[in-house]
Amino acid sequence: MPTPASRRRTRERLAELRGPAVPPRPLDARALAALAANPGCRRRALLDGAGVDKGALASRLGSPAPFGQSQFAIVRGNSFEAKVKADGGRELLRLLGVEDPGAVSVPDLSASGPEGRTARTALALREATAGDGWTLLDHPLLTLEVAGSPVHLEPDAVVVDPAGRWTVVEIKSFPMIDGSADAAKVGAAARQAAVYVLALERVAALTEGAEVRHSVLLVCPKDFSNLPTASAVDVRKQRAVTRRQLERLTRIDEIAEALPEGLSFDVQGRSAEELSAAVEAVPHAYAPECLAACELGFHCRSRAREEEAVQTLGRSVRGELGGLTTIGAVLAAARGGGGAPRASEAESSGEGGPEDPAVAALRRAWALRQEALAEAEAAACR
Incomplete structure (x- = not known):
């Protein structure tokens, strides 16, 4: 149970992250509903908990989101x-x-x-x-x-x-x-x-x-x-x-304490490069649904695409692919070139290898695709 001293320290730390001169942006029920829909996203949990204006932050990062009413x-x-x-x-x-x-x-x-x-x-x-x-x-x-x-x-x-x-x-x-x-x-x-x-x-x-x-x-x-x-x-x-x-949300104070001193999301006092580095210091859990619920959705999508993360394909696809975390690893596994790099203990368990159900399903789908393409090409030549 948090003590009054720990609560005060958390408030002070969140104020430092937001910017001492920046008033907190209050959470509302709509934001909480969206936050609860993606409880694994530490980035949103921290920014919302600190009261950071994610819309202004997204604009400074070059990925503004079309949120708000006329x-x-x-x-x-x-x-x-x-x-x-x-x-x-x-x-x-x-x-x-x-x-x-x-x-x-x-x-x-x-x-x-x-x-x-x-x-x-x-x-x-x-x-x-x-x-x-x-x-x-x-x-x-x-x-x-x-x-x-x-x-x-x-x-x-x-x-x-x-x-x-x-x-x-x-x-x-x-x-x-x-x-x-x-x-x-x-x-x-x-x-x-x-x-x-x-x-x-x-x-x-x-x-x-x-x-x-x-x-x-x-x-x-x-x-x-x-x-x-x-x-x-x-x-x-x-x-x-x-x-x-x-109830499953990671505690905000734990996320804040894990960040390096001097890091800030102050959109008024920090450059775009500093803000980008601060945002990337906090892990995120992007999913396509974020585009309609979070102001930073477009920024996170851009980063996920750069990393070829399978999260860009949706939560259901990500769940089906198991230990294959990049699109490149998925294609390599489907073609028979192996899965994503992993530790020796994971390799010995067969995860990501030929015995992995996800890899087996991908290779079967790849084989069926090649057969269909071959049949289509043969039909076109007749």
Whole structure:
């Protein structure tokens, strides 16, 4: 268990890595969901934990990523959210299926600093659970410990019913057409909501009579209008996966302490060459999915391609190839030239050799390809 002194040392070390004059970029549920999807990437874990602006860092490295929303989309999203929460929360409760909620309590959650807001949210949740009416918490602030560091999370809303059940509400601007929305976007929203559920469960464990529902309310525009419609989304699977992945994350303090002194990701005070060297000092676990979830995805892809790493072909392919870690080694194994260089003990075990199932499958596929090419060439000559 980290001590207060070790936590303070970790915060100081992360501030050094980020740059003393650079304010930390806070993590959010979307980033945590993406981080949990790739728990083996030490690079992202460290940069997110240190609060480094990965978008600015990617631009300095020459590989900017097309992330972010347009100003028009942000304004439209804010307008839609205000419409959903209109009438003192009664409109949102109608979407939840409550036609006559009576008086709806909307407590003031403002406080000084994130710690104050977190404490105020926890108090409001306890008071709402002990009450006998409906309560709407507008943008509450929750805390979840990730890799030894606290992360503050802000869901769109949390509804507490008279029975003490807490429901997470996710408000999105993508449309729900004929009762269904884009599956990929719904999946991303479910993973994001699962992070909020995990954070709420920490508060519920200290609140008598509280229960966090694993069915969240997803609110979207109906068809092509600005009218809100809603659907319940079961996030039990996403919650279990996210919890397991977050628990497996390597501790940020261990990653930071392993780096050489003087290394920094300060995009304002370091040259592009220094930043590139700093980034390469931290191991990464690139996968094609990173392009849609991480600002450094294009930079990591470029490096993986330079190394001919099989990760560029996807996680499933990487898993099937076992000890063959480069595309060159894969082609050599398929042609019968052996696998990747490896230690003598690995060679004696047969891994990467002819008895390796991956090598045997590659050679069989290569032989079939050569037969098909020979048949095609013979047919063309006739």
